Structure formats: C-alpha cells, structure tokens
Amino acid sequence: MELKKLGEFGLIDRIARLASRKHPSIIQGIGDDAAVLRLTEKESLLITTDLLTEGIHFETSSTTPYLLGKKSVAANLSDIAAMGGTPLYYVVSLSIPPRTPYEFIQKLYQGMRAQAQQYGAALVGGDTTASAAPITISIALMGTARTGTVLYRHGARRGDAVYATGFLGDAALGLLMIQKGKALSGRNRLIRRHLDPVPRVEEGKAISRLRLASSMIDISDGLVADLRHILEQSHAGATLRLSRLPLSAPYKKLCKTFSDDFYVPALCGGEDYELLFTVPPRKRHAVETWARTLTIPITHIGEITGNSGKLKILDDRDREVAISKRGFTHF
Amino acid sequence: MELKKLGEFGLIDRIARLASRKHPSIIQGIGDDAAVLRLTEKESLLITTDLLTEGIHFETSSTTPYLLGKKSVAANLSDIAAMGGTPLYYVVSLSIPPRTPYEFIQKLYQGMRAQAQQYGAALVGGDTTASAAPITISIALMGTARTGTVLYRHGARRGDAVYATGFLGDAALGLLMIQKGKALSGRNRLIRRHLDPVPRVEEGKAISRLRLASSMIDISDGLVADLRHILEQSHAGATLRLSRLPLSAPYKKLCKTFSDDFYVPALCGGEDYELLFTVPPRKRHAVETWARTLTIPITHIGEITGNSGKLKILDDRDREVAISKRGFTHF
Numbered sequence: 321m322e323l324k325k326l327g328e329f330g331l332i333d334r335i336a337r338l339a340s341r342k343h344p345s346i347i348q349g350i351g352d353d354a355a356v357l358r359l360t361e362k363e364s365l366l367i368t369t370d371l372l373t374e375g376i377h378f379e380t381s382s383t384t385p386y387l388l389g390k391k392s393v394a395a396n397l398s399d400i401a402a403m404g405g406t407p408l409y410y411v412v413s414l415s416i417p418p419r420t421p422y423e424f425i426q427k428l429y430q431g432m433r434a435q436a437q438q439y440g441a442a443l444v445g446g447d448t449t450a451s452a453a454p455i456t457i458s459i460a461l462m463g464t465a466r467t468g469t470v471l472y473r474h475g476a477r478r479g480d481a482v483y484a485t486g487f488l489g490d491a492a493l494g495l496l497m498i499q500k501g502k503a504l505s506g507r508n509r510l511i512r513r514h515l516d517p518v519p520r521v522e523e524g525k526a527i528s529r530l531r532l533a534s535s536m537i538d539i540s541d542g543l544v545a546d547l548r549h550i551l552e553q554s555h556a557g558a559t560l561r562l563s564r565l566p567l568s569a570p571y572k573k574l575c576k577t578f579s580d581d582f583y584v585p586a587l588c589g590g591e592d593y594e595l596l597f598t599v600p601p602r603k604r605h606a607v608e609t610w611a612r613t614l615t616i617p618i619t620h621i622g623e624i625t626g627n628s629g630k631l632k633i634l635d636d637r638d639r640e641v642a643i644s645k646r647g648f649t650h651f
Numbered sequence: 652m653e654l655k656k657l658g659e660f661g662l663i664d665r666i667a668r669l670a671s672r673k674h675p676s677i678i679q680g681i682g683d684d685a686a687v688l689r690l691t692e693k694e695s696l697l698i699t700t701d702l703l704t705e706g707i708h709f710e711t712s713s714t715t716p717y718l719l720g721k722k723s724v725a726a727n728l729s730d731i732a733a734m735g736g737t738p739l740y741y742v743v744s745l746s747i748p749p750r751t752p753y754e755f756i757q758k759l760y761q762g763m764r765a766q767a768q769q770y771g772a773a774l775v776g777g778d779t780t781a782s783a784a785p786i787t788i789s790i791a792l793m794g795t796a797r798t799g800t801v802l803y804r805h806g807a808r809r810g811d812a813v814y815a816t817g818f819l820g821d822a823a824l825g826l827l828m829i830q831k832g833k834a835l836s837g838r839n840r841l842i843r844r845h846l847d848p849v850p851r852v853e854e855g856k857a858i859s860r861l862r863l864a865s866s867m868i869d870i871s872d873g874l875v876a877d878l879r880h881i882l883e884q885s886h887a888g889a890t891l892r893l894s895r896l897p898l899s900a901p902y903k904k905l906c907k908t909f910s911d912d913f914y915v916p917a918l919c920g921g922e923d924y925e926l927l928f929t930v931p932p933r934k935r936h937a938v939e940t941w942a943r944t945l946t947i948p949i950t951h952i953g954e955i956t957g958n959s960g961k962l963k964i965l966d967d968r969d970r971e972v973a974i975s976k977r978g979f980t981h982f
Contacts, residue, residue: 323751323781331756331779338760343739343773355775357740359690367775369791371744373782408674409688413702413744413789420654425662429669442674444686444698447789448662450654451704454783458744460700460791 351553352473353402353538356465364470366463368399374454382498385424387515388457389431395540396461397439397519398593402538403472404528405465407441407521413458418450428457439521469528475535476554476598482622483533483607485520485595487568488543489575492589496578509570517593523614524595532607533597542588544643546596548631554598557627560587563636566619587633587643598624682884683804684733684869687796695801697794699730705785713829716755718846719788720762726871727792728770728850729924733869734803735859736796738772738852744789749781759788770852800859802867802928807885809957811865811929814938816851817947818899819874820906823920827909840901848924854945855926863938864928873919875974877927879962885929888958891918894967897950918964918974929955 323331336350347364348356354368372378372392383391393410400407412432416425433443441461494514498504504511520538527533535554537546543560551558565586567575579585599607604620611618625632633641654662667681678695679687685699703709703723714722724741731738743763747756764774772792825845829835835842851869858864866885868877874891882889896917898906910916930938935951942949956963964972 323747323749323753323756326753328779328781331753334753334757335760335774335777335779338757338764338774345739346773346775349773349775350777355740355742357775365696365793367740367742367791367793369742369744369776369778369789371746371778371780371787371789373746373780376780376782408676409686409698411686411698411700411791413700413791415702415704415787416654418654422654422657422662422665425654426665426669429666433669442677442680443666443669444677444680444688445700446666446681447700447702448659448666449702449704449707450659451707451787452785456702456704456746456782456787456789458700458702458778458787458789460698460742460744462696462698462793 347467348472353399354405356403356470358467359464362466362468364465364467366400366403366405366465367460368396369458369460370395370399372457383515385427386431389428390435390516392457392459393432393435394517394519394593396459397435397441397521398538398540400461400463401519401521401524402536402595403465403470404524404536405463406525407439407461407463409444410436410441410459410461411444412446414446414448415451415456416448417453417455439519465528469531471528471533471536471597473535473537473550474553476550476556476624477534477600478556478624478626480534480598480600480624481604481620482547482558482560482624483597483599484539484543484566484619484621485523486592486616487566487571488539488592488594489586489589490568490571491517491591492585493571493575493578496585500578510574514591517591519593520595526610527595527597530606530610532599532603532610534600536595536597539592539594539596540590542590543596544587544631550596550598551629551631555628557625557630558622559625559632559634560622561634564619564621566617678798679803684730685736687734687801689798690795693797693799695796695798697731697734697736697796698791699727700789700791701726701730703788714846716758717762720759721766721847723788723790724763724766725848725850725924727790728766728772728852729869729871731792731794732850732852732855733867733926734796734801735855735867736794737856738770738792738794740775741767741772741790741792742775743777745777745779746782746787747779748784748786770850796859800862802859802864804866804868804881805884806866807881807887807929807955808865808931809887809955811931811955812935812951813878813889813891813927813929813953813955815870815874815897815925815927815950815952816854817923817925818897818902819870819923819925820917820920821899821902822848822922823916824902824906824909827916831909840899841905845922848922850924851926857941858926858928861937861941863930863934863941865931867926867928870923870925870927871921873921874927875918875962881927881929882960882962886959888956888961889953890956890963890965891953892965895950895952897948
C-alpha cells in the first residue's frame with residue numbers, strides 16, 4: 321500500500337501502534353498535540369515536533385525567511401499551548417541547499433528567536449545539513465505543565481459547550497489570496513494571519529490553570545478536522561452553528577471574492593492556530609468572565625452531544641448542512 | 652555569503668550566537684553532543700537532535716529501511732551516550748515521497764523501535780509529511796543524567812590520557828566498500844559497521860557514573876575532527892600515536908584494497924559512533940580495570956598536551972605526520 325492511500329491520520333494510527341508504551345512515566349504518548357511525561361510528582365514534561373517542508377507548507381516566494389522562522393516555531397508553541405503548557409526549550413534540524421545565502425539562515429533563526437523569546441523558550445541545539453531542495457525545517461519543542469491540569473483531546477462530555485479563541489478562517493483565506501497572486505503588505509490582515517500566526521500560549525495556560533476546560537486542541541488542520549479529533553478521543557458528538565463562527569471583519573468583507581463558499585475557510589481551513597476547547601456547564605460563567613479580560617474573542621460555537629463520532633453543522637435557520645469538497649449541501 | 656563557503660562548523664558557531672541563553676536552567680546549550688537542562692536539584696534533562704537526508708547520509712539502494720531506522724536512532728543515542736546520559740524518549744519527523752510503500756515506513760519504525768528499546772528509549776511523538784524526494788528523517792532524543800557526572804567536550808587537561816572505545820575506521824571503510832560496489836552480507840563486518848553502528852550507551856553511562864573521564868565526545872565526524880572539538884573547548888592540545896589506533900582484523904586485512912592510505916579511514920572517517928574520552932593520570936588504573944570487564948577494547952591512543960589547539964600525530968617511529976586530503980605527508 322502506498323502512503324498516499326493510507327493518508328496522514330491512517331499513518332499516524334499505524335505508527336502509534338508501532339510505538340512502545342512501556343515506560344510508567346509516559347502519561348500520553350503519540351496521539352495528542354504533545355507527549356506528556358512525568359518528571360516529578362506534580363510536574364510533567366511536554367514534547368512536540370513539527371516538520372515544515374518547502375513546496376508543501378511554505379513557498380519562499382510568498383514569505384520571508386524571518387516570517388518563516390516565526391511561523392515554524394509558532395506551530396510548535398501552539399501544540400504546547402493546546403496542552404496548557406509552558407514552552408521552555410527547542411531544537412532545530414534544518415536541511416537546506418548549499419547555495420542558500422547565509423542571510424537566509426540568519427533571518428530564519430532571528431524569526432525563530434523572536435517568536436520563541438516572546439513566550440520564554442530558548443534554542444538549545446540543532447543539526448544542519450546541506451542537501452538538495454526542498455528546504456526542510458524540523459523543530460522539537462519542550463515545555464512543562466502541572467500534571468493535574470494538562471488538557472487532552474479526550475475529556476469532552478455531553479452538554480459541554482464548544483469554544484474557540486480568536487477568529488477562524490483568516491489564515492486559510494490569506495492562503496487563497498496568496499494563491500491568487502496577492503502579496504503580503506502591511507494592510508493585509510488575512511495574509512498576515514497565514515504567514516505570521518499568533519500561538520495562543522497565554523490563553524492555553526490560563527484555560528489550564530483556571531481549570532476551565534474538559535478538553536482542548538489547537539486548530540491547525542481546520543475547525544472541523546480538529547473538532548473531530550476531540551470527538552474521536554472523547555467518544556462524543558457535537559453540534560456546530562454556522563451563525564456563531566467568529567469571523568473577522570476582513571474575512572466577512574473579502575471571503576466571497578476568494579472562496580466559492582462563505583463558511584468553508586472558517587470550517588475547513590487550517591493553520592489558524594487558535595485553541596478549540598470544551599467547557600462543562602458549571603464553568604461557562606468563569607469562561608465568560610475570563611474572556612472579558614482578553615483582547616481576542618472567546619466564542620461559544622457549539623455543543624458536545626452524546627451522539628458518538630457525529631458532527632452536526634447547523635445553518636442560521638437550524639437546518640443541518642453537510643460539507644463536501646465543493647462546499648456545503650443541504651440534506 | 653553562501654552556506655557552502657561558511658561550512659558546517661562555521662554555521663553552527665553563528666547559530667549558537669543567535670541562540671538566546673538566558674534561562675538559568677540551561678547548563679549547556681548549543682555546542683556539545685546534547686543540551687543539558689537542569690530538571691531538579693541533582694538531575695538534568697539531555698536533548699539532542701539529528702537529521703538524516705537521503706543522498707547525503709544514506710542511499711536507499713545500499714541499506715534496508717530496517718537498518719536505516721536503527722541507524723537514525725543510533726546516531727541520537729550516541730550523542731546521549733557521549734554525555735554519560737540515559738536515553739528515555741524520542742520523537743520522529745519524517746518527510747517522505749507520497750509514493751513510498753507503507754512497508755518501507757513500517758520497517759523503518761520497526762528498526763527505530765528495535766534500536767531504542769535496547770537502551771530503554773520510547774517513541775512518544777512525531778510528524779509526517781508527504782513531500783518530494785529526498786527522504787528526510789529528523790529525530791530528537793531526550794534523556795536524563797545526574798548533573799554532577801555529565802561529561803562535556805570541555806574538561807580535558809594537560810597530562811590526561813586519550814582513550815577510545817571499540818575499533819576505529821571500520822564504518823568509513825565499510826562506506827568505501829559500498830561505494831566500490833560491495834553489498835551488505837552476513838560476513839561483511841565493515842559494511843555492517845557502516846549500516847548498523849552500535850551506540851556505546853552502557854559504556855558512556857559507566858564512564859560517567861564511575862567518574863573516569865575529564866571530557867567525552869562521540870566519534871561521528873571522525874577521530875581527528877572530534878578530538879579537535881575536545882581540544883577547542885578544553886583549550887588544550889594533543890598527541891596521537893598511529894601505532895596505538897585500535898584497528899579491527901578486517902580493517903587490517905582489507906584497508907589497502909579500498910583506501911589509498913592505511914590510517915586515513917581510522918583517523919578521518921566518520922560514523923564509528925565510538926566514544927572518545929580523556930582520563931586524568933590518577934584514574935588510568937580504574938579505566939584499565941573497568942576495561943577488562945568489557946567485550947570491546949578500550950584503547951589508550953594518545954595524550955593531552957598544553958599546546959592549545961595543536962594536534963600532533965606521530966607515526967610508529969615517533970615522526971610527526973600531517974594529514975592532507977591525499978592522506979599523510981611527513982613534515
């Protein structure tokens with residue numbers, strides 16, 4: 321069987337089965353945003369890794385090495401954020417063509433440092449190889465968390481409310497704009513959101529520390545795909561309401577110019593790096609109180625149901641819609 | 652400036668300068684075999700990462716996916732061994748063409764698992780991308796060590812003896828044999844040493860625990876290059892004696908058929924993954940006693956001198972020789 325047919329998630333499942341899980345210190349191995357490893361009685365080590373490949377995850381023609389560095393660290397920070405952890409250290413493996421100017425590497429690392437320092441993480445090691453194209457950036461990032469407040473993909477229960485931080489779909493719409501020939505400029509918020517996403521590290525820590533959520537994940541694959549990860553691991557279902565999706569003003573203004581369907585970028589677009597979390601009824605009030613202290617929206621977008629594995633999406637007249645490759649269809 | 656001109660070690664220096672080093676918990680950042688990070692009062696976390704790229708570090712035509720998996724983990728285990736640490740967890744980032752058969756991945760991970768399990772390390776996470784060639788395998792491995800017994804590249808002092816584990820140059824000679832058309836077979840120990848190196852994890856732990864050494868490194872770049880790393884960081888010089896180099900029986904038998912110079916593979920060939928360490932005079936006896944308990948040789952190959960940065964290589968008549976690209980020349 322070729323990898324192509326197996327698909328990314330099929331492959332992850334199989335690799336997880338190949339992984340040994342015998343250490344008593346492994347609280348969570350493969351299968352969540354980061355691994356969770358018991359360090360001391362109350363403290364755990366978190367580890368995540370992300371690989372960015374030229375031609376798949378980025379094009380050097382549409383970003384800058386500085387922003388590429390920032391984004392490659394942001395993707396890893398977002399995974400630690402999704403567990404409620406505090407980032408600490410990272411290592412970088414880089415495979416890069418020998419003719420690359422040194423300035424490219426310099427800006428790349430400056431971008432990584434700028435992003436990491438903002439959240440207190442330090443570069444502690446790496447490996448660099450001169451190789452044929454494509455450029456490959458592999459980062460492993462470690463953090464810590466109090467074991468008792470780590471948030472997983474499992475844990476969502478029927479009746480919990482589904483919340484998301486920030487706005488959804490901006491990054492996907494930004495990518496569509498780049499693909500249609502638009503370039504980054506100071507005024508273009510959507511392209512900026514694609515090239516320079518903000519990991520929700522502080523928000524993730526607060527959600528964990530305040531014990532607001534029953535489960536959490538970062539939205540890297542897209543709202544629907546990432547919510548499905550929560551549903552699978554929580555053995556639950558969910559209802560999402562299109563009318564509640566947090567859409568930014570530029571999204572509302574420009575979406576129809578660049579996307580055939582108004583909701584698809586918000587529902588299916590990846591790389592927003594917002595947090596998606598579920599909140600038990602008795603914690604709803606605390607979430608709303610906390611949300612008022614923030615400068616980004618925290619939006620109640622749906623509910624967890626007992627209908628295991630089933631994701632129901634309702635339009636503004638409460639009619640169920642289905643997502644297909646071409647957008648939405650009504651049942 | 653192009654990367655090509657800067658060279659690998661020039662680039663590492665510059666990246667190290669770009670790295671922030673503000674955490675009080677960072678005992679050792681970039682610049683040794685692994686980073687050393689204070690975990691608790693007495694315990695440190697070690698982190699290393701290695702990237703293997705098809706066409707640079709391996710060819711799928713001359714190895715098997717299983718051995719490739721074993722070797723990719725061995726390279727990382729060897730870095731932890733060189734600090735005297737105990738390996739614990741690893742994550743794998745893989746960039747692989749979509750047409751790769753699943754069986755390739757399966758064997759690759761089986762090889763990684765076989766190697767890791769032997770030393771107690773568990774796979775806890777990863778990332779996989781379908782991408783254009785070449786195949787890129789990036790592993791980050793974590794371990795622990797007692798902070799007080801960690802061994803660094805710095806620490807060698809004038810008068811210390813230089814020791815190496817195992818035999819040197821076998822892996823380099825094995826690579827030359829592959830390049831001249833020889834294939835792996837059960838009887839070929841040299842090619843086996845290139846494709847399936849043994850990381851000296853237990854030996855590294857013993858050297859650290861018994862406090863036998865003043866400095867240590869693994870021989871991944873070649874004896875001369877790695878000894879130079881110790882000399883630079885210890886601000887010391889060294890004398891090596893060709894007559895003392897530990898050469899295996901197959902090396903002695905086959906070296907002249909595959910290499911123009913008899914000593915170059917042992918001095919300059921990489922990927923032996925043996926340990927190179929320096930021993931203060933008062934510990935020499937303890938090293939010799941410990942060595943008798945092992946099945947691999949532990950060989951005294953030279954001395955640390957006060958002549959900072961200077962590496963003197965002596966032939967069997969105590970004449971100094973110089974290494975050039977074409978082999979040795981007498982002064």
